[in-house]
Structures are given as structure tokens and as C-alpha cells.
Amino acid sequence: MSRSRACWRRSTRRFRRRAPPRRRGWGGGSSHIPSKIRDIATTDNLPGVGERFLSAIISTVASSLNLEEVLDSVVRLLSDASAVHACFVYLLDRDGERLDLYAASEPYAHLVGQIVLTRGQGLAWWALEQGEPAFIRENALEDPRFHYVPELEEERFQSFVSVPLLGRRGDPIGVISLHTEAPREFTEAEADFLSSSASLVAGAIENARLYEQMGQRVRE
Numbered sequence: 254m255s256r257s258r259a260c261w262r263r264s265t266r267r268f269r270r271r272a273p274p275r276r277r278g279w280g281g282g283s284s285h286i287p288s289k290i291r292d293i294a295t296t297d298n299l300p301g302v303g304e305r306f307l308s309a310i311i312s313t314v315a316s317s318l319n320l321e322e323v324l325d326s327v328v329r330l331l332s333d334a335s336a337v338h339a340c341f342v343y344l345l346d347r348d349g350e351r352l353d354l355y356a357a358s359e360p361y362a363h364l365v366g367q368i369v370l371t372r373g374q375g376l377a378w379w380a381l382e383q384g385e386p387a388f389i390r391e392n393a394l395e396d397p398r399f400h401y402v403p404e405l406e407e408e409r410f411q412s413f414v415s416v417p418l419l420g421r422r423g424d425p426i427g428v429i430s431l432h433t434e435a436p437r438e439f440t441e442a443e444a445d446f447l448s449s450s451a452s453l454v455a456g457a458i459e460n461a462r463l464y465e466q467m468g469q470r471v472r473e
Contacts, residue, residue: 306330306331306333306334306446307334307446307449307450309330310327310330310331310450310453310454311453314453314454314456314457318460318464319461320461320462323454323457323461324342324356324454325356325362327356327454328341328357328358329358331358331429331447331450332358334446335443337431337432337433337437338409338410338432338433338434339357339431339432340357340358340430340431341356341357341358341430341431342354342355342356342418342427342428342430343370343427344418344458345381345425345426345427349425351369351370351371352369352370352378352381352427352428353366353368354366354367354368355427361404364405367404368405370402374400375398375399375402375415376396376399376413376430377415377428377430379398379415380415380416380417380428381415381417381425381427381428382425383417384417384419384425385417386415386444386447387413387414387415388412388413388414388439389412389413389414390436390438391412391436391437392436393407393410393411394408396413399413405432407432410432410433410434411433411435411436411437412435412436413431413432414430414431414432414447415428415429415430415431416428416429416430416431416447417451418451418458419455420459421456421459426458426459429447429450429451429454431447
């Protein structure tokens with residue numbers, strides 16, 4: 254198992270604590286997945302396709318406490334649902350100083366555990382430190398927030414979205430990043446879908462970590 258996949262405990266060192274946003278969309282996560290599922294399942298603002306994929310994500314995060322399995326499924330579902338060319342999940346390491354690539358859509362899955370973004374590098378860090386989503390509609394290489402990762406062939410992509418994963422108390426957990434080869438303006442419905450997905454993923458991560466901590470206590 255790679256070092257990044259083995260790091261379960263998060264750190265909020267040097268981060269300003271943020272309460273989860275009160276407004277709808279782009280919200281923080283919840284550690285109580287059943288409640289979050291009920292909240293999201295009753296939403297009526299997503300189109301049919303978004304609802305179908307969101308239901309699949311809900312089923313995925315609610316069916317397993319194996320974080321690796323959940324995140325691998327999530328990147329596939331988000332790639333298909335959002336019609337993006339690449340999807341990545343980065344998790345904050347326990348020292349709070351780097352984002353480790355923890356899950357990736359094909360053809361980048363083999364790079365899991367090998368890509369590291371140190372503090373301040375790229376749109377992902379900007380989104381996490383600001384506690385809000387970040388967009389680059391086009392010409393990503395010219396954006397000052399952009400950090401080039403050659404292994405991810407980022408010269409191919411023009412549009413980037415990074416969505417922070419925040420715990421129920423606003424604690425930083427990680428980031429979901431999506432890339433497209435052509436310029437892309439995400440619609441409100443798509444933003445709602447990604448917001449709901451990020452909340453579910455954050456809750457799944459918190460649950461998986463809690464489960465792991467409980468298991469460690471039992472073994473001790």
C-alpha cells in the first residue's frame with residue numbers, strides 16, 4: 254500500500270477553521286452519511302442524468318467503509334457524469350503540508366501515490382485554503398493559480414475545477430479536481446451535482462477514518 258493511501262489521520266495545522274457554508278451548493282461534508290443521503294435524495298434541482306449519477310454515488314459511499322474502493326468508484330462516476338476527461342481526488346496528509354493523489358480516473362490511475370502537491374501548489378491548494386471551489390474556464394496554463402504536473406499531461410487540458418472536501422466542522426480533508434480538454438463553463442445544475450458529490454465524499458472519508466481508528470483501538 255502506498256504511503257499516501259496509508260495516511261488516515263488528518264491535520265488542520267496552519268489552516269483557519271471554517272464553519273461549513275450555510276448557503277446551498279459547494280458546502281462542507283458531513284460525517285453522518287445517512288442524514289446527508291436523506292438531504293440530497295430529496296433535492297429537486299438536479300436534472301435526470303444528474304439525479305441518476307448522484308444516486309449511484311450515494312449508493313457507493315453508503316455501501317462500504319473501504320476508502321480506496323469508494324474513491325476509485327467516485328472518480329469513475331464523476332468522470333462519466335460530468336463528461337470530463339480526468340478526475341482526481343487528493344487527500345491532505347497528516348502534517349497538513351501536502352496533498353497526495355489518492356484516486357484517479359484512467360489513464361492516470363497508476364499514478365496514485367506518486368503525485369504530491371506541496372502547500373500552495375496549484376488550483377487544488379487554492380480551493381482548499383480558501384474553503385471554496387475554484388474554476389479555470391480556459392487557458393489553464395496562463396492562470397497564476399495553475400501548477401503544471403507533467404505526469405498528468407496537463408498541457409492537454411484547458412478547463413479545471415477544484416472542489417474542496419471539508420469535514421462537518423469545516424476541517425480540510427482534501428480536494429476533488431476535474432479537467433477538460435476544451436473550455437468549459439459549468440452550469441448551476443452541474444455545480445449543484447459536484448457540490449452534493451463533494452459533501453458525500455467528505456462524509457465517506459470521515460466515516461472510513463473513524464472506522465479505522467476504532468479498529469486500531471480494538472487491536473490495542
